[in-house]
Amino acid sequence: MMIDIDHFKNINDWHGHAAGDAVIVEVSRRIRAAVRDTDLVVRWGGEEFLVFAPSLPREDLALMAERILRSIGAEPVETGTGPLRVTVSIGFASFPIGSSGGTAAPALRLHWEQAVNWADMVLYKAKAEGRNRGVGITAVEAPDANMLAALLQDFDAACINGQVQLRQLPGPP
Numbered sequence: 001m002m003i004d005i006d007h008f009k010n011i012n013d014w015h016g017h018a019a020g021d022a023v024i025v026e027v028s029r030r031i032r033a034a035v036r037d038t039d040l041v042v043r044w045g046g047e048e049f050l051v052f053a054p055s056l057p058r059e060d061l062a063l064m065a066e067r068i069l070r071s072i073g074a075e076p077v078e079t080g081t082g083p084l085r086v087t088v089s090i091g092f093a094s095f096p097i098g099s100s101g102g103t104a105a106p107a108l109r110l111h112w113e114q115a116v117n118w119a120d121m122v123l124y125k126a127k128a129e130g131r132n133r134g135v136g137i138t139a140v141e142a143p144d145a146n147m148l149a150a151l152l153q154d155f156d157a158a159c160i161n162g163q164v165q166l167r168q169l170p171g172p173p
Contacts, residue, residue, distance in 0.1 A: 001061070001092040002052040002116070003031060003068065004125040007132040008047035009085065019079040023086055026077045034067040050116065058094040065090050065134040065171055067136035073132060073172040076105040086173050090134035091123030097140045097148070110148075121155050122166065 004012075012020040012096050024047065031049055035056055040052040053064065068090060072084035097110045097118070110118070118137065126135040140147040141163045151158040158164040 001053065001065065001090060002044065002119040003027075003028055003049040004089050004123055004127065005047040005050065006087045006127075011086075013081060013083070015081045017068060019081050020083065022079040023077050027086060028074055029089065030053040030071040031068055034063060034071045050119075056094070060138055061092050062127075062134070062167060062169060063092050065092050065136060069132070069134055069169060071075065087132035089123055089126040089128055089131045090169075091119045091121065091136070092134060093118050093122060093137035097137065097142075110145075116151075117152060125155075125159075125166065129168065130163065134169035134171075136167045137164060138167045 002036050004024065008020065008023070011023055013130075024043070028041065028043065028049065031051065033053055035041060035053065036056070038054070039056070042052075044050040051064075051068075053061070056064065069088065072122075073085070073087040077086045093115070095115045095118075104134065120135055122135045126133050140148065140151065142151055149165055155164065159166060
């Protein structure tokens, strides 16, 4: 699962880097509180976080994403310049990636960097769809690893053609 703080540059530009730091610390705390003790939460870049949730049942991944969206977006973050409404965009997928029939082919197991690329791709989809939301991969129609890589190269077309099926989760209003 990839998580990106929405409009983080604006927080730094308009409220200062101290406010930005407070937002990162609080978002990190809220993510950690929304996941299991056995899950790994890492700061992946400036305002991005990666959640690795081994052995989480596929059907529970969307529930985790919803908890994170609510925990971050429902209450303002207190900063030295006052409370700020903060939202995130989330991209999530369960690996190995399964087909729409609910089965997962062993050939579709991915190296961790490939898995991060898929989560990042749906994160960008969440941002393009308006932010403050999660987008998850529910199924991929790919018979082998080569086709899986090809779908990632033209992700939008794969979604339009039904080769990649997505689930949208709106964040709090």
